Each structure stands twice: as C-alpha cells, then as structure tokens.
Amino acid sequence: MFRFLLKGVLRDRSRSLFPVLVIVAGVMLTVFMYSWLSGVLNDMFDSNASLQTGHVKITTRAYAAQSVQRPNDLAIIGVDSLIAECEAKFSDMVWLPRIEFGGLIDIPDENMETRAQGPTFGIAAKILSKNSIEKDLLNLEQAIVSGRMLQQSGEILIADEFAKKLKVNLNETATLISSTMHGSTSLYNFTVVGTVHFGINAMDRGAIIADLADIQTALDMEDAASEVLGFFDDFHYKIKKSGLVSEQFNKLYSDPQEEFSPVMVALANQNGLADMLHMATAGISIIVGIFLFVMFVVLWNAGLMGSIRRYGEIGVRLAIGEDKGHLYRAMLMESLIIGVIGSLIGTAIGLTFSYIMQYKGIDMGSTMKNSTILMSNIYRARVTTTSYVIGFIPGILATFLGTAVSGIGIYKRQTSQLFKELEV
Amino acid sequence: MQDSQLIETQNLVKKFPMGRETLVALDNISLSFSKGEFSGIIGPSGSGKTTFLNIIGTLDVPSEGNVNVLGAQVENLSHKEAAQLRNRHIGFIFQTFNLLPVYTVFENVEFPLLLQGVPVDKRKQAVMDALDWVGLADRAKSRPNQLSGGESQRVAIARAIVKKPSLILADEPTANLDAENSHNVLQTMVQLNQELEATFIFSTHDEKVIQYLRRKISLIDGKVVKDEAMDLVAQPS
Ligand SMILES: Nc1ncnc2c1ncn2[C@@H]1O[C@H](COP(=O)(O)OP(=O)(O)O)[C@@H](O)[C@H]1O
Ligand SMILES: [Mg+2]
Numbered sequence: 001m002f003r004f005l006l007k008g009v010l011r012d013r014s015r016s017l018f019p020v021l022v023i024v025a026g027v028m029l030t031v032f033m034y035s036w037l038s039g040v041l042n043d044m045f046d047s048n049a050s051l052q053t054g055h056v057k058i059t060t061r062a063y064a065a066q067s068v069q070r071p072n073d074l075a076i077i078g079v080d081s082l083i084a085e086c087e088a089k090f091s092d093m094v095w096l097p098r099i100e101f102g103g104l105i106d107i108p109d110e111n112m113e114t115r116a117q118g119p120t121f122g123i124a125a126k127i128l129s130k131n132s133i134e135k136d137l138l139n140l141e142q143a144i145v146s147g148r149m150l151q152q153s154g155e156i157l158i159a160d161e162f163a164k165k166l167k168v169n170l171n172e173t174a175t176l177i178s179s180t181m182h183g184s185t186s187l188y189n190f191t192v193v194g195t196v197h198f199g200i201n202a203m204d205r206g207a208i209i210a211d212l213a214d215i216q217t218a219l220d221m222e223d224a225a226s227e228v229l230g231f232f233d234d235f236h237y238k239i240k241k242s243g244l245v246s247e248q249f250n251k252l253y254s255d256p257q258e259e260f261s262p263v264m265v266a267l268a269n270q271n272g273l274a275d276m277l278h279m280a281t282a283g284i285s286i287i288v289g290i291f292l293f294v295m296f297v298v299l300w301n302a303g304l305m306g307s308i309r310r311y312g313e314i315g316v317r318l319a320i321g322e323d324k325g326h327l328y329r330a331m332l333m334e335s336l337i338i339g340v341i342g343s344l345i346g347t348a349i350g351l352t353f354s355y356i357m358q359y360k361g362i363d364m365g366s367t368m369k370n371s372t373i374l375m376s377n378i379y380r381a382r383v384t385t386t387s388y389v390i391g392f393i394p395g396i397l398a399t400f401l402g403t404a405v406s407g408i409g410i411y412k413r414q415t416s417q418l419f420k421e422l423e424v
Numbered sequence: 425m426q427d428s429q430l431i432e433t434q435n436l437v438k439k440f441p442m443g444r445e446t447l448v449a450l451d452n453i454s455l456s457f458s459k460g461e462f463s464g465i466i467g468p469s470g471s472g473k474t475t476f477l478n479i480i481g482t483l484d485v486p487s488e489g490n491v492n493v494l495g496a497q498v499e500n501l502s503h504k505e506a507a508q509l510r511n512r513h514i515g516f517i518f519q520t521f522n523l524l525p526v527y528t529v530f531e532n533v534e535f536p537l538l539l540q541g542v543p544v545d546k547r548k549q550a551v552m553d554a555l556d557w558v559g560l561a562d563r564a565k566s567r568p569n570q571l572s573g574g575e576s577q578r579v580a581i582a583r584a585i586v587k588k589p590s591l592i593l594a595d596e597p598t599a600n601l602d603a604e605n606s607h608n609v610l611q612t613m614v615q616l617n618q619e620l621e622a623t624f625i626f627s628t629h630d631e632k633v634i635q636y637l638r639r640k641i642s643l644i645d646g647k648v649v650k651d652e653a654m655d656l657v658a659q660p661s
Contacts, residue, residue: 004531004538012526316522319483320583321511322539323504415506416484419474419595422518 005334009341015306015334020342022298023399026291027346027391028353032381033287034390035354039382041280045237045267050137051123053270054096054229055242058082058249062259063226070100072181072219072226076262079225089252090245092233096134097225099124099215103178103186105158105208107168116166120176122208124215128153137231140196140209146170147194150211157209160195168192176208180220188218230264239277242266288394295398303335303406312422314410319418328410335403336396343395350391357381430494430591430623431480432456437488438475438646449475451646452489457625459590462617464626466634467643473627474595476643480625481514481593482506494590511539515584515622517594521576523568523583529555530564533582540587554586555579557619558612574605578612585616594626598633606632 009016049055059067063074076082083095101122109115125134127150135141140149145160147170156174158166168174173189180186190210198204216222230245232238249264268274307314317327361380438450449472457463465473478484480493482501491498494513501509510516523532533554537547555561558578568576577597584592594613598606614636617624626633634640642650 001538004527004535007531008526015526312522313524316518316524317535318507319481319510319516319518320536320539321507321509321514323507323511325504326539415503416478418483419478419481419518422520422522 001330002333005330006337009334009337014309016338016341019299019302019335019338019399019402020345022295022302023339023342023395024346024349026295026398027343027395028350030288030291030394031347031350031387031391032353032357034284035350035381035383035387036357036379037280037284037287038384038386039358039380041277042382043380044276045273048271048273049229049231049237049267050139052100053265053267053273054227055093055232055237055267056230056246056249056264057267057270058086058228058230058262058264059226060260061254061256061263064263064265065259070102070226072099072101072179072221073183074260075099075181075221075224075226076228077224077260079228080223082262083228086228086230086249089249090230093245094133094231094233096126096137096229096231097212097227098229099212099219099221099226101178101215101219101226103176105162105166105206106175106177107166108173108175116168118162118166118206120162120206120208121203122156122176122210122215124210124212126212127209128211128213138209143196143198145195145197147192150193150209153211153214154189154191155193155211156190156214157194157196158192159204159207160197161204162206162208163192163195170194174208176210176218178219180218181224182220184220186218186220188214190214237267239266239268242268284390288390292394292398295394296401299335299399299402300406301402303331303403304409307406307409314413315418315421318413318415319422324410324413328407331403331407331410332400335399339396339399340392342399343392346395347388347391351383351387354381354383354387358383428458429456430459430461431625432492433480433486433489434491435489436476436479436486436491438472438479438484439487449646450479450486453646453648454489455641455648455651457623459623460617460621461639462614462624462637463639463641464628464634464637465641465643466628466637468629471643472646473629473643475646477593477595477625477627480591481516482509511536512587513590515587515589515592517577517580517584517592517597519596519599521568521573521580521600523576523579525568527567528564529560529566529568529571529579532568532579533586536583536587550586550588551582554582557585557616558582572605573601574608577601577605577609581609581612581616585620585622588620588622590623592622592624594624596628596630597626598628598630603632606630610636 060074060076063071079097086095103120105118105120106114107116126132127134150157170192172192174192176188176190178186198207243266246264246266253261254263255261268277358381433453433455436450436453439446439448465476467473479486479491479498482493482498485499496509530551533551534547537550552561555564558581560575560578598609601609610633613624616622628634638654640652641648
C-alpha cells in the first residue's frame, strides 16, 4: 500500500507539487532562520565570554554585588592559589585572572603638562605571559588598526577612536590616573604601542588593554585580580555544565556570611544572557510555530481542494470496499510522504544557505564599522545538529495536521450516493 | 434462503424524503437471485434501478423489509462490515468507468487486492489473469487516459472481477459506449459469467444489454411489474 501511495504522490503533480513547494519554502526558512539565530547568539555568547564573563566567572561576593562599578577594593586576594586550586579541581577548564578598571588617561606634552585627557575603561589580562591565550580570546591581532601587539611590560593598546580624540601617537606616553586597591591615587606611565577597534561604542570611546602584571603594579594589586574567568578547554560553552561547575565551586568555597569569599557565576547568568537565551528560544519556537500554522492553514486548504478534485477517486475507493478509516489513514500516509519529501528538500536547501552564511557571513561593517573584539562585524549562521532536524517539525506536522483536518470530510461522505455521483 | 441463493429481498421498501412528502423509490420488492445468474433490472430512468443496486451492493440500507446479501443482513451491517463485504465479495461496474487516473491499468486492477492484503506474487498473477480475461494484458502499463471507452470499461470489469467476487453489480455499463464496444463488453461479461461462475446483476434500459440477459426484471415506479426467465438458446453469440 505504501508503494501504491508513493506512486500516486510522485505521479500526480497536482497532488504533490503545491504542498511540497509550500513545505520546502517553510522548512527552508525555518532551518535558515534557526541557523542564523544560533550563529548570532553563539557569536554573542563567545564575545561576552571572552571579553567579560568567561564560561564561568569568579569574583568576591562583595564585588559581584556591585560589579557594575568595578570596585577593585573588593578584588580577590590570593588569585594564584585560587587558580591553582581551580586547576586541580576542574582540570578540564582554563582559568584566567583579569582586572577591569576605570580611571583617566592623561597625555602629557614634552613639559609633562597635560596635553589631552579622557576617562577610560580598561581590561588587564595575562597577555605577555608565555603561551598566553588571551590574545586570541580578546581577538587582539585582528582588532589592531595601527601599531603592534604588546611585547613587554609598560605597554598598552588603546581604542583607535579614543586615540584620535586624544591625538595620541604611537610610542607616546599615556598616564593612567586611577585609584589603587587601597583607595589612594595611582599614576602610572604606559607607552601606547597600538590602536584597536572594538566596534562597541562604550569601549571605542575610551578603552585600553594592558597586561595584568602592569595593572597589578599600577593599582597595588599584588596577587589580586578583580575576577578569574574559567573556560572549558574546548572553548565551547556548555550551559548545563557551567551551572554544575558553579554550584560545585560555590558549595566548596563560597560562604554567604563572608563578603570576601569567592563566588562563581555561569555565563548564562551574567549580562542578562539567560534572558537573551530564553528570548532566542522563544523566538525560535515562535518562528517554528508561525511557519507551522501558516503551512497548516495552506495545506489544510490544499487538502480541501484536493478532496474536491479527488472526489471521484475517493468515491470509487469507498465503493470498491475500502473502509473510511483505511482511506483516511491512506491520506495521512500520503501527506507524510509529501511532508518528508518537502522537509528533506527544504532542509537541504536551508542547510546549503546556512553553510554559505556560516563561511561567508554577511558583512554588517556599514552598521558596525571595521572589525571588533566583542562581536564580529560579520554576522554568520551556525549549523548545529538541531539545524538538521528542526525543519521536520513544522514540515511534517503541518502536512499531517492539514490532511488530518481536511480529510475528516471522508467520514461525512455518504456511500448511498456513490452510484449517482459516479455516474457523472 | 436456499444455499444457492446469493441475494434475497423481502418486502424491500426504500423511501426518500422529498420536502414534506416522501418518495417511494422501491415499493415492496421481494426478489431472490441465485448463484451464476446473468440478470438485469430493466426500467425507464427514475424507476429505482440504481437504488436497488445500491441496497444489494451494501452502499445504502432499506427503509423497510429485509435484505440478505451473501448471508449478511444489509440493514444490520456497520459501515466497516459493509465495506468489508464489498471489498471481498462484490464487484462494481459503473456507467462511467471511474478508473484511477494516476495509476496504470495494472495498478487499477491490482487495487482491490491491495486492500485485501493479497501477497505480491498472487496479486500479480491474479491481475494478469483478469487482464487476460478482458483481453487487455498487453495494455497493463498504459494509463487510463490512453484507453478508449470500451477498453476503459473492460479494465473496470477486470478490476471488478480480479478478486473473484460472488456478485458483480453493473449500473448501466454501456451507457457511455457505442454499439460495437457495448457488444464487446457484454460478450466479455457473458464469458466471465460462464467461466468464473460470477453472478451478474445489471441495471439497464439499453436494448443491446437486454438481449444478453437470461432474466429480465422490469421495474416501473419502484414496483416489479415483470420477472421473466429467458430461453438460453435465444442468446446472441
Ligand atoms: N438519495 C436520493 N434522495 C432523493 N431521491 C432519490 C435519491 N436517490 C434516488 N432518488 C429518487 O428515487 C427514484 C429512483 O431513482 P434511481 O434509483 O436513481 O432510478 P434509476 O436508476 O432507475 O434511474 C428517482 O425518482 C430519484 O429521483
Ligand atoms: Mg440509475
């Protein structure tokens, strides 16, 4: 019977072509939009992780509570031993100390008088240490607009836009005016060796990148860091695992009564990313839902048209002695065949576009200007295993439901009229 | 009911509501048909022929009276049981041939066996046999739209006969055929009747058909007015 139905579907274009086209279109869009969304989302997670949050982040409880203000007086003291413990405990993760800091950048003239000045926000990471992965995490090589990477202590990179505003040139001195961990004023001279473009306004307006050791010296933060970022060693974020790691860590080290005890927060629970993830999931569900509904309505109607067109055939089959349940199931089977064919083609096309967009990407440079650390200005799709299957949900469900509803008419058909109807 | 009897109707009445009135389409019909008959219900248009075939074909139920078809009481059959009875034991031939257009001649004839779940080898054999009987074995791969009217009706006959039904009901089978094709088709049916011992019941007002019948039941306004057995020798060859 299956082969019989398959032949019917394949030969009768008017039975299959339109529904297949509808499904192909819907499935293709579903697959593509899903891949696209997961690409953008992935990029966002990656950028956030590498710039600010890690896959997990350790700070003191007090720092966590006021983290927006970057209160370095509440930084973790004894980072090296904390990191050593983390490395032992969570051996499949990489642990990196960072300091985020605020202050002023002052550009002196030859008389050491202020030539230009502006507020800054900085990130200090272990860039100079051997085999540092921070350069890659921060995507610094690509972000450099002029000059070069940090090579020795006392050097900084400065946001290109910020540098232009300050009219500072490469190899000139920039003084960081900030406050030490203990609250006294700190002045520290750096040499500007390169400019970078971040593509995020807040950062391009006034960010600097420095080596951790320099900032520890400048801010009197020996063996201290405002945060320790943890990354899974394959650098793929695992939402569940990050939750488990945090839970485990907090149980061991975090004391709610002690504001300087460390606390670990997973990526998803920082920067509102969990909400973003929920929104994206909801978005995907809505997309699938809308396509499902639209396709269902279209296919329902196509089904009704089909049963008008196939009125005679259905009549003969009933007369020959096919019972209504069998006929109904045969129609559903037909729609499944059509649903599977359409979903396969639609998924294939959707994946093709997604793969193209994964490798080529769309350059949003015009809206974002140049490259960036935080988020690539090239928007890419990302094909995941889900991309391969997600289209089948609306594809098959819509045909199935459309036929299930339109096919109910079969049960209303009176056999007593068959001879009459078949006379025509 | 005797063993050799396939169909028996007792005081069969069929009424249709017509606005406030009711139309009596079949009026107190008591008839029986035995195995191997080649009979026809004859009468002008509107006399109730199709209604009668409908009921003995289990497509409709009587308003009053009893109808026994192949041992089953038609008025008591569920839809499913009726479908099963038709599927296994009753072949239908329509005025218009009603072949399934997307399927080949072979597949059209195969369909009733597919419904019965007959295994593939037996199915193939049965279909080719049926096509042989109607002389269309060489058109097995054709599509219905490539056939003439006469050929189409012969395919329909093959489809009706392929499951070797006890009963074949043909509602004005020659209405859409020219004289030559009508005779061809009827000769095929006479032959099948003799070789397969299938019982044929026609509804017709076509003289070409009537001359082949061995029993003529005349219906006027839903009443049987004549029921005559014909001399076998009188049949045209
Ligand atoms: N479903 C129906 N509803 C109402 N009247 C019907 C129905 N079927 C048949 N009739 C009426 O019953 C009578 C007999 O019809 P039918 O059996 O089709 O006659 P025939 O086949 O001899 O031309 C006609 O008057 C017809 O209009
Ligand atoms: Mg009629």
